[in-house]
Amino acid sequence: MGFEPKKFIEGAISQMRSQVGKKHAIIAVSGGVDSMTAAAIASKAIPKQLTCIFVDTGLMRKNEAHLVSTAAAKAGIPLQVINASDKFFSSLKGITDPEEKRKIIGGLFIDVFEQAAKSSKAEFLIQGTIAPDWIESGSGLRDTIKSHHNVGGLPKKMGLFLCEPMRELYKDEVRKVAREIGLPLEFSERQPFPGPGLAVRIMGEITPQKAEIVREACAIVEEELEAAAHAKKMEMPWQYFAVLLPIKTVGVLGDARAYGYTIAVRAVESLDGMTAKACRIPPEVLEQISDRITRVLKEHVNRVVYDTTSKPPGTIEWE
Amino acid sequence: MDALIIDFGSQWTHRIHRTLTYLDVSSKIVPVTTPVADILKADVLIFSGGAIRIGLGDAHQTGNSREYIEKFQGPILGICAGQQFIGMHFGGTAQPAKGPEYGKVEIIVDDKDELFAGLPDKFTAWASHNDEVINTPNFKVLAHSKDCSNHAFKSLSRPIYGCLFHPEVEHTQHGSEIYANFLKIAKK
Numbered sequence: 261m262g263f264e265p266k267k268f269i270e271g272a273i274s275q276m277r278s279q280v281g282k283k284h285a286i287i288a289v290s291g292g293v294d295s296m297t298a299a300a301i302a303s304k305a306i307p308k309q310l311t312c313i314f315v316d317t318g319l320m321r322k323n324e325a326h327l328v329s330t331a332a333a334k335a336g337i338p339l340q341v342i343n344a345s346d347k348f349f350s351s352l353k354g355i356t357d358p359e360e361k362r363k364i365i366g367g368l369f370i371d372v373f374e375q376a377a378k379s380s381k382a383e384f385l386i387q388g389t390i391a392p393d394w395i396e397s398g399s400g401l402r403d404t405i406k407s408h409h410n411v412g413g414l415p416k417k418m419g420l421f422l423c424e425p426m427r428e429l430y431k432d433e434v435r436k437v438a439r440e441i442g443l444p445l446e447f448s449e450r451q452p453f454p455g456p457g458l459a460v461r462i463m464g465e466i467t468p469q470k471a472e473i474v475r476e477a478c479a480i481v482e483e484e485l486e487a488a489a490h491a492k493k494m495e496m497p498w499q500y501f502a503v504l505l506p507i508k509t510v511g512v513l514g515d516a517r518a519y520g521y522t523i524a525v526r527a528v529e530s531l532d533g534m535t536a537k538a539c540r541i542p543p544e545v546l547e548q549i550s551d552r553i554t555r556v557l558k559e560h561v562n563r564v565v566y567d568t569t570s571k572p573p574g575t576i577e578w579e
Numbered sequence: 580m581d582a583l584i585i586d587f588g589s590q591w592t593h594r595i596h597r598t599l600t601y602l603d604v605s606s607k608i609v610p611v612t613t614p615v616a617d618i619l620k621a622d623v624l625i626f627s628g629g630a631i632r633i634g635l636g637d638a639h640q641t642g643n644s645r646e647y648i649e650k651f652q653g654p655i656l657g658i659c660a661g662q663q664f665i666g667m668h669f670g671g672t673a674q675p676a677k678g679p680e681y682g683k684v685e686i687i688v689d690d691k692d693e694l695f696a697g698l699p700d701k702f703t704a705w706a707s708h709n710d711e712v713i714n715t716p717n718f719k720v721l722a723h724s725k726d727c728s729n730h731a732f733k734s735l736s737r738p739i740y741g742c743l744f745h746p747e748v749e750h751t752q753h754g755s756e757i758y759a760n761f762l763k764i765a766k767k
Binding site: 400 | 586587588589590591592593594597600601610611629630631640681682683705707748749750
């Protein structure tokens with residue numbers, strides 16, 4: 261009854277072996293639980309035919325590249341880090357439409373993967389695609405809510421065959437697979453992080469400076485909410501982060517007028533990301549987040565708001 | 580038991596599949612263009628929700644679905660747009676909802692019938708609808724909410740049910756029990 265991770269892993273391994281055959285494959289990990297779990301399955305199924313890469317887009321979480329390579333090494337997954345941040349920022353210059361952003365990012369990822377595939381002669385691209393990715397990307401009668409970079413954001417023509425062992429799973433089931441396959445806890449229990457990274461947490465145009473601002477704000481939200489959850493002031497949220505709004509408001513800092521951006525804090529409870537409810541964060545925790553963000557980022561941010569919307573009508577990420 | 584899920588394009592169509600899998604029932608998601616003969620082999624039919632506006636001229640996008648309802652004699656459950664489609668097929672009025680609901684809704688059960696057997700009189704459900712179906716002749720209303728008079732109904736002549744809210748999502752309380760109850764009706 262329900263979902264049996266052990267059985268799933270056995271099936272996924274044998275299916276991957278028969279699909280990929282003797283060819284070489286690459287897999288890109290983002291540090292999220294989906295791609296790391298897919299990498300763990302692949303490293304069991306086709307260990308000698310696999311190149312594992314991490315693309316630093318400049319839109320990752322704080323210390324992500326370091327964190328992911330160390331943890332991947334611990335999990336026995338050798339990782340090649342590719343820095344592509346200049347390419348990402350220059351291609352996203354002037355782009356404000358969320359769907360356009362996602363499609364550009366999907367295309368850039370494939371460019372980088374195809375380049376990496378050339379040097380390793382890979383013909384397959386393994387992805388940690390899960391059910392909400394293709395559901396929300398839409399097709400036929402199903403409306404496109406957001407084009408996930410690994411589905412709706414893929415270019416029409418690409419030189420790699422896709423292998424997606426987890427297409428039918430939801431996040432809670434992926435976590436069960438991750439635990440069963442022995443991924444370190446910091447991966448199996450880690451909060452979801454969107455494929456396009458901080459790009460979808462910067463409303464409007466993306467710049468390296470805005471990426472820095474939202475990265476810092478996200479780190480503060482993570483630290484404060486994790487601390488509050490550990491102190492049993494609240495349940496650990498399912499996903500929690502900061503969003504940088506393009507709205508400037510008037511503030512007063514040290515008796516001087518300020519005119520800075522607004523940060524929205526989002527924290528939701530969910531099982532599978534398909535429905536969600538805003539967390540009830542104790543007021544003193546929200547205050548602490550607001551105080552820290554406006555102090556650390558005082559040059560840029562002078563207002564913090566909390567998003568109380570459910571999914572639906574909202575989505576979890578803002579874009 | 581084999582369930583066929585007729586896909587009207589909901590974000591939660593695959594959640595119906597998951598809910599049934601967790602109830603140990605095999606199911607398949609199929610498009611509305613599936614030949615009628617293939618549909619007739621199933622034990623139960625479920626019409627999913629979707630973004631199509633049944634009452635606003637999108638009913639033509641439901642492919643062979645009218646024929647499925649006419650020819651398939653087993654139990655049928657319609658969710659959201661699926662419920663509106665069933666209601667309209669049998670003479671009801673699908674129209675923009677007086678009170679559209681997104682996210683949390685309190686469902687008030689008027690008649691437990693078999694579909695809500697064992698459930699409390701009120702429970703929390705998740706909904707996501709712009710439209711609703713009303714004045715459904717030969718159907719009995721089983722539940723409502725503050726803003727919506729017909730959140731669940733049942734045919735008085737055939738084993739056909741509908742819910743406007745979504746029992747397949749995790750935030751709906753007792754959702755899996757509602758599917759289990761529907762499958763129990765099918766096993767009879």
